[in-house]
Amino acid sequence: RQTRFRCVCVILLIWEVCIANIYFFIYYCFKLQTTDHRKSHHQVSNDVIHTHKHHILTHTQKMLSRTDVASVTSWLAPIIWEGTFDATLIDFIYKQQNLTIATTVFALGKYTRFLKDFLESAEQHYFVGFRVHYYLFTDHPEEVPEVKMGENHRLIVRKVPSMNRWQDISMGRMEILEKLIKNELASEADYIFCLDVDAKFYGRWGVESLGRLVGVIHPWYFDAPRDKFTYERRPESQAYIPVEEGDYYFTGAAFGGSLEDVHHLTKTCREQMNIDIANSIEALWHEESHLNKYFLHNKPSKLLSPEYLWRDINAWAAQIKVVRFSHVAKNNAEVRPNA
Ligand SMILES: CC(=O)N[C@H]1[C@@H](OP(=O)(O)OP(=O)(O)OC[C@H]2O[C@@H](n3ccc(=O)[nH]c3=O)[C@H](O)[C@@H]2O)O[C@H](CO)[C@H](O)[C@@H]1O
Numbered sequence: 591r592q593t594r595f596r597c598v599c600v601i602l603l604i605w606e607v608c609i610a611n612i613y614f615f616i617y618y619c620f621k622l623q624t625t626d627h628r629k630s631h632h633q634v635s636n637d638v639i640h641t642h643k644h645h646i647l648t649h650t651q652k653m654l655s656r657t658d659v660a661s662v663t664s665w666l667a668p669i670i671w672e673g674t675f676d677a678t679l680i681d682f683i684y685k686q687q688n689l690t691i692a693t694t695v696f697a698l699g700k701y702t703r704f705l706k707d708f709l710e711s712a713e714q715h716y717f718v719g720f721r722v723h724y725y726l727f728t729d730h731p732e733e734v735p736e737v738k739m740g741e742n743h744r745l746i747v748r749k750v751p752s753m754n755r756w757q758d759i760s761m762g763r764m765e766i767l768e769k770l771i772k773n774e775l776a777s778e779a780d781y782i783f784c785l786d787v788d789a790k791f792y793g794r795w796g797v798e799s800l801g802r803l804v805g806v807i808h809p810w811y812f813d814a815p816r817d818k819f820t821y822e823r824r825p826e827s828q829a830y831i832p833v834e835e836g837d838y839y840f841t842g843a844a845f846g847g848s849l850e851d852v853h854h855l856t857k858t859c860r861e862q863m864n865i866d867i868a869n870s871i872e873a874l875w876h877e878e879s880h881l882n883k884y885f886l887h888n889k890p891s892k893l894l895s896p897e898y899l900w901r902d903i904n905a906w907a908a909q910i911k912v913v914r915f916s917h918v919a920k921n922n923a924e925v926r927p928n929a
């Protein structure tokens with residue numbers, strides 16, 4: 591009987607040890623969870639003053655990728671497509687830097703007709719919530735429409751002389767930009783974008799586009815083989831690119847970056863175009879040809895997909911999930927000073 595009693599005691603003891611272990615295990619797990627929680631909250635409140643930041647910072651854990659398009663170049667510059675960035679997170683990061691984005695636009699001759707749609711749509715989609723100073727160059731300041739600017743957005747109008755050739759207007763932008771950056775922008779802005787006016791915004795164009803030197807892949811050639819790119823192929827031009835060279839074909843209708851880098855870009859293109867004029871040659875696609883030559887030797891640090899300059903809002907391509915900025919249809923012969 592005594593042995594039976596001992597046996598029962600031992601079993602009871604083992605049972606209690608087990609129960610105690612289970613209790614201890616549950617308590618330990620719970621404690622671990624709460625301390626972890628407190629720790630991450632603490633880290634966040636060290637970094638930021640806002641209250642929702644814990645939620646925002648955890649977005650980094652989301653997998654962002656596209657498998658149908660390349661999102662990085664061979665020199666490790668990101669290519670920005672819808673689905674490769676977290677807009678909330680990237681806005682939050684840049685918000686703390688108090689940036690100003692200078693944005694230049696030219697509207698000479700009949701091109702003032704594009705201003706209303708350009709500016710109104712920009713106010714809905716372009717760097718909303720960030721400081722933007724538009725510099726508008728026109729030969730008809732009286733035709734600039736009244737557009738209500740959002741908070742922190744300003745429109746500065748500059749008069750420039752009229753020109754007889756649309757090619758000269760388009761190419762002449764480089765010199766005007768070069769001077770604007772050198773003489774005025776140093777203490778006024780952090781980044782600059784130079785955009786065509788015959789275009790309209792349909793979706794977000796925000797801080798994801800900012801970088802030291804930013805090129806936009808031309809909407810007609812993003813999917814084309816290199817030998818189809820319309821680079822300048824005559825060796826007599828300074829814009830010449832041999833057939834076996836070149837990475838992407840960039841549009842002349844949108845580019846940007848830091849003031850220093852864009853100043854160097856505009857200065858170089860202006861100088862190269864002047865050499866071409868002296869040699870009586872005009873590059874096939876004007877300043878766009880020179881821009882492509884520049885990007886061959888000065889690789890952009892960031893590339894924007896054709897979402898950032900699409901052909902026309904109605905054109906379709908499987909890779910384009912969002913049209914952010916798009917050329918509007920225009921009758922070149924009717925709108926340009928020379929056909
Ligand atoms: C589809 C196509 O062929 N695109 C080419 C064409 O673009 P685009 O047909 O888009 O050139 P464009 O007529 O828009 O001219 C460029 C910009 O110059 C300004 N502007 C031009 C003319 C004028 O009378 N008033 C005025 O203000 C305006 O800001 C305009 O957005 O030419 C560019 C410059 O060479 C590039 O080569 C483009 O690849």
Ligand SMILES: [Mn+2]
Pocket residue numbers: 786787788843917
């Ligand atoms: Mn255009």
